[in-house]
Amino acid sequence: MKKFVTFCVMPALAVAMAGCNSGSGNHDADVAALKANEVQWNADFASHNIDKVASHYADDAVLIMSEQSSVSGKAAIAASMKPMVSDLATTLKFQPTRVEVSSAGDMGYTEGTYTLTVKDLQTGKTVDDHGSYVTTYKKEADGTWKAVVDSATSEVPVPSPAPAPAAENQ
Numbered sequence: 001m002k003k004f005v006t007f008c009v010m011p012a013l014a015v016a017m018a019g020c021n022s023g024s025g026n027h028d029a030d031v032a033a034l035k036a037n038e039v040q041w042n043a044d045f046a047s048h049n050i051d052k053v054a055s056h057y058a059d060d061a062v063l064i065m066s067e068q069s070s071v072s073g074k075a076a077i078a079a080s081m082k083p084m085v086s087d088l089a090t091t092l093k094f095q096p097t098r099v100e101v102s103s104a105g106d107m108g109y110t111e112g113t114y115t116l117t118v119k120d121l122q123t124g125k126t127v128d129d130h131g132s133y134v135t136t137y138k139k140e141a142d143g144t145w146k147a148v149v150d151s152a153t154s155e156v157p158v159p160s161p162a163p164a165p166a167a168e169n170q
């Protein structure tokens with residue numbers, strides 16, 4: 001169901017924003033600022049510092065990821081991501097392929113791809129993941145861009161459960 005919601009909501013938001021980028025005199029600077037923000041966010045993930053990672057979210061942000069419940073609020077997002085970000089085995093790299101900013105210059109989004117390597121907390125095995133993401137940003141009063149909706153969808157199939165043991169004939 002979450003994948004369906006992400007599938008329906010995020011493209012609609014992207015389409016709505018796409019037509020809104022022609023009127024701002026600061027459009028190119030805003031696009032450049034969003035790109036620079038994502039470069040810094042990648043560096044912050046690489047530093048394994050949860051405070052730096054969480055600083056990219058607005059206080060009322062929502063994080064939506066495949067196979068997980070959504071998380072609302074910067075503090076809750078930081079708490080949910082802390083084990084992953086703190087683990088030195090974790091690597092996350094994301095690259096926008098599209099950046100759009102509204103004509104008012106107050107909202108924008110990035111769309112792109114990501115790669116993630118993380119240790120499965122239950123098995124201890126390394127898991128490689130990749131997929132796509134859409135992050136919606138709001139420009140704060142101080143001119144910084146903060147993520148208000150961050151959604152990632154894995155392209156790696158969920159493993160099938162192990163088959164049940166066959167019943168033995170007696």
